[in-house]
Amino acid sequence: MQKNTTYNRRNFIGDITKAGLVGLLPRPDFAEQNDAPVKNSAGALFITKPYLQNLSPTACTVIWITGKPCKSWVEYGTSAPDKKASHASIGLIDANYINKITLSNLQPGTKYCYRICSHEISDFQPYKLTWGADEQSELYYFTTPDTQEDNISWVVLNDIHDRPASFPLLFSLVKDFKYDFVFLNGDMFDYQTNQQQMIDHLLSPLGNIFSTTTPFIYTRGNHETRGVFARNHYNYFENPDNRYYFSFTRGPVHFVVLDTGEDKEDDHAEYGGLAAFDAYREEQEKWLAKEIETPAFKKAPFRVVMMHIPPYQSGDWHGTMHCRALFNPLFNKGKIDLLICGHTHRYGTYLADDATHHYPLVIGGGPLESKRTIIKVNANSRELKLVMLRDDGTEVGNVTVESRKRR
Numbered sequence: 001m002q003k004n005t006t007y008n009r010r011n012f013i014g015d016i017t018k019a020g021l022v023g024l025l026p027r028p029d030f031a032e033q034n035d036a037p038v039k040n041s042a043g044a045l046f047i048t049k050p051y052l053q054n055l056s057p058t059a060c061t062v063i064w065i066t067g068k069p070c071k072s073w074v075e076y077g078t079s080a081p082d083k084k085a086s087h088a089s090i091g092l093i094d095a096n097y098i099n100k101i102t103l104s105n106l107q108p109g110t111k112y113c114y115r116i117c118s119h120e121i122s123d124f125q126p127y128k129l130t131w132g133a134d135e136q137s138e139l140y141y142f143t144t145p146d147t148q149e150d151n152i153s154w155v156v157l158n159d160i161h162d163r164p165a166s167f168p169l170l171f172s173l174v175k176d177f178k179y180d181f182v183f184l185n186g187d188m189f190d191y192q193t194n195q196q197q198m199i200d201h202l203l204s205p206l207g208n209i210f211s212t213t214t215p216f217i218y219t220r221g222n223h224e225t226r227g228v229f230a231r232n233h234y235n236y237f238e239n240p241d242n243r244y245y246f247s248f249t250r251g252p253v254h255f256v257v258l259d260t261g262e263d264k265e266d267d268h269a270e271y272g273g274l275a276a277f278d279a280y281r282e283e284q285e286k287w288l289a290k291e292i293e294t295p296a297f298k299k300a301p302f303r304v305v306m307m308h309i310p311p312y313q314s315g316d317w318h319g320t321m322h323c324r325a326l327f328n329p330l331f332n333k334g335k336i337d338l339l340i341c342g343h344t345h346r347y348g349t350y351l352a353d354d355a356t357h358h359y360p361l362v363i364g365g366g367p368l369e370s371k372r373t374i375i376k377v378n379a380n381s382r383e384l385k386l387v388m389l390r391d392d393g394t395e396v397g398n399v400t401v402e403s404r405k406r407r
C-alpha cells in the first residue's frame, strides 16, 4: 500500500482557515442575499451562457440565467434549430430568472445545434402581461452519447474554494485531452452567498471554457452546504433523479455519486441546529445497499464512485468516520474499482488495501497554488487509466485498473 503521511487535523483546520482568507468575494449584507439577479453590465437579458446538465443518449437539460423574469425556450435540431422546447409544470409555462429546459426524445450518438431564447416579462399583471426585450443566443453544439460507446473520458476538479481564476489555469493543462464531461467534486465555494457568487465564481468561468457544449456533474461538498444560499444551490443544476446522490452509466463505467454532507457532527455549534446529515447519509447507505445489487452496477466493466469527503486519509472527524462506517463496507462488498474524492486539500493516490479499502482511492488537492489538481480519466472496456496533474502540469498520481472481465 502506498501511504502518505497520516492526515493531520490541525493542518486541516489551517488549510480551511487560509481558504477563507484568500480570494474572498465582497460579502453582501443579509438583505441582499437573494436570487433576484442584477442586469449584466451590457444590459443584455442573458446573465450567463447556457450550460448543459444531465446529458443522456436521449435527453439534455439546458440552463441559463436572465436578468428579468422571462418566458424562455430552446430552439434545437440536427441540421438546423427547427424544434422548440420550453418547460411547464402544473399547467404553467415557466416565467423565471433561472431557465431550465430539458430537450427530450433526442437521438443517441447525434450532434445537435441549439440556441437559447428569452422574452422579458417587464410587467406581470394578473390579466395583462407587458413584454420587454427578447434575445437569442448564438448557436451552440452538443453530442448525445451513443448507447454503445466503448470509450469515455472525463476530468475532475475539486476544492476550488471561490477562486475562479483556477478554472482556466487547470483546464489549460488538459487542452489536448478530449473529455465527455466534467465532475465538480465538491467545495467549488467557501460557502453559498447569493446568485452573483454562483455566476461569477462558477457559471461564467465554466461557460467560457466548456459548459455550453460539454456537461458537468456537481458532487456536493461540505462547503456547498454552508451559508444563507445553500438551500438555493440545487436550483442551478440538474442531476439524475433530481438528487445529489444518484447513479448513471456511460460506456464501460457505472458511476455512483454520493453526497457526503458536513464534516462535523450535526449538533456542532457552527451549524446552528440546522444540520441533519447523519440521517441523510443513512438514507444514502440504504440506497447504496440496493444500488450495488442492480444489474447496471453488477454488469459494468468498471464501477467508479465520486464523493467529496474521503472515508480514509481524511482525519478522524465525524463526517469521515461516518462515511467510513456507512459506505466503505458497501464499496468493498460491491467491489468498486475506484473512488475519487477531494476535501483534504492534499492530493494523494492510495492503492487498494485488504485491511481498509479494497479499491484505489484518489484524492484531488487544492485550493492554493501548488496544491491544486485536475484529474483526467479515460476508460474503455478493457482498461481505466487515471492521471492526476498538479497546477504546474506535473503528474502527481496515476492509477490503472484492468476491467474485472479481464481479471
Ligand SMILES: [Fe+2]
Pocket: 186, 187, 221, 222, 223, 308, 342, 343, 344
Ligand atoms: Fe471539503
